[in-house]
Amino acid sequence: MPNIQEVGHSSFLIDARNVIDAGNILRTLGEKSIALETVWVTHSHLDHIVDLAFIIDEYFDTRTKTLKIMALKETIDALKAHVFNNVIWPDFSKIPLPHGEGMALSYEEIDLNKTYTLENEKKIKAFTGDHTVASVGYKVSSGNSAILLSSDTYSLEEVVTLVHEDEQISTLVIECSFPVRMAELAKSSKHLTPELLFNGLKTLENKGLKLYINHIKAMYQEEIIKEIEVYKKEWDVMILKEGVTLEF
Ligand SMILES: [Zn+2]
Ligand SMILES: [Zn+2]
Structure with missing residues (x-):
């Protein structure tokens, strides 16, 4: 039987690499969060995104893959303007991973018609x-x-x-x-x-x-x-x- 796991405030781990939302997931996942590659974000409210900041920051040196945020354009714009804006938190989409390829963070607009x-x-x-x-x-x-x-x-x-x-x-x-x-x-x-x-x-x-x-x-x-x-x-x-x- 397939399953997913609730791993924090409104966050659901689909498999080792994919999670829906990132509200307080580090206290459940800890080092396992290093394996995360894609966060499927539902919306921009803090209780759903707060640990995006820390997934990247806490394990910055260990991560080898870019963390991709899949979300609506409005959500991506909000994250860029209000979180990863070099004021509240660094713009990790411009910071290369020291031990991997590419930047620490990337964004992709979700296609509502696509599976x-x-x-x-x-x-x-x-x-x-x-x-x-x-x-x-x-x-x-x-x-x-x-x-x-x-x-x-x-x-x-x-x-x-x-x-x-x-x-x-x-x-x-x-x-x-x-x-x-x-x-x-x-x-x-x-x-x-x-x-x-x-x-x-x-x-x-x-x-x-x-x-x-x-x-x-x-x-x-x-x-x-x-x-x-x-x-x-x-x-x-x-x-x-x-x-x-x-x-x-
Ligand atoms: Zn909300
Ligand atoms: Zn909420």
Whole structure:
């Protein structure tokens, strides 16, 4: 059974070389991060990119391959302007690796119409998200099954459409940031509450999908988990914790 592993704040290790997002992944991966070659970034918010800075910096001397960031143009522009700008952090796309070929960092714009093939015949494809900044979610497939990761989102319409169109998808990872009473804040910051989440997924209820929930704000954790129990009904739900392996 194929799997991916949650390795930090909203970060998912697809294989040794590929990871989706880079929020606090070093504390889980440590030296294993040296093998990373591509980070598939969902959007520019700090909790999804913070360790991009340190993956390169901490192991600069050991890395032999360029770290490639795959993302939307808007996300790449934001990273160039606000992170790797020689003010907040060095522009590693201009700094050659001392023990490898090429620069320490590179950027590639993601093609939303393209399915990219990774190691062991895993495949990855981005789809448009609904957040306060440009964002994508990802479908990762292997053999006959696939997992869909929403990343931070308010609308689940795209997720629902994709699942209805695609028999491969067996597993969903959906964010849930706020408790039900904070629906207004969820709407303005484009996140979900348990009520919004299960309403949004209503037409998928009887499809036998496995549902993982992540991105729960630590402060409201207990409250959100209680609410998930109330709203989940027939759903097979698991709350994601760091280090968990997701099978699909
Ligand atoms: Zn976000
Ligand atoms: Zn986030």
